[in-house]
Amino acid sequence: MSTVQGRLRIAVQKSGRLADRSLDLVRDAGLRVVKGNNDLLYRVENYPIDLLRVRDDDIPTFVADGVCDLGIVGENVLEEARNGGPTAEVIMPLGFGRCTLKIAVPPTLAYDSPASLEGLRVATSYPKILRRFLDERNVRADIVTMRGAVEVAPRLKLASAICDLVSTGATLEANGLGPRETVLESQAVLIRSPVAPEPGLQHLLDSIIERMAGVVSSQG
Ligand code: ATP
């Protein structure tokens, strides 16, 4: 009797801020990654593992649903994807992709605390995280969701304030906005599926996680 052995899948960002470091981590863990014949899938030649290369926004769902066994994604994206259904479990922070989700306002807006946003309109790409933050503080504000270019919203009078990812603050400054409040500190995390892999792959999964942990801790 023979059984056909499946393959583990790791979801990584295809291109963008996390893409290179994610691939580095996989390689440093001893996986020899080779390009497949399509862009979506890279193969690991020394283990039965594939890398699924997708938009970061798709990674939490793929891992939560068991389409992928592991994933590398920003905590900001993971938090925003929480929907009350099954969720991916965070294994460990990875020490890269650091950024902060901040509320920022133009100089014309007097800001003392989140209550200053009461009744105002706030533009963001993270409506769920922002809603939770405001609800916890009993602030009622209108949230307008924008996919990008959030920082131009105040100038265009689309919103009085924004809630956006910041790393150096240069983009805020260039748009005449000042950071006032931290909503979330984020970095890339390794996540695993709540759905177990097929039994024959469990040991491999555990050992890959262990090796990635070794790589991360050696980077201190
Ligand atoms: P995709 O095409 O995969 O959807 P994207 O445009 O949503 O890409 P990137 O700009 O590549 O995303 O950012 C990916 C992640 O990098 C962010 O979700 C965040 O976790 C992290 N990150 C680190 N620094 C920053 C920053 N200054 N601005 C935005 N994201 C940052």
Ligand code: ZN
């Ligand atoms: Zn994205």
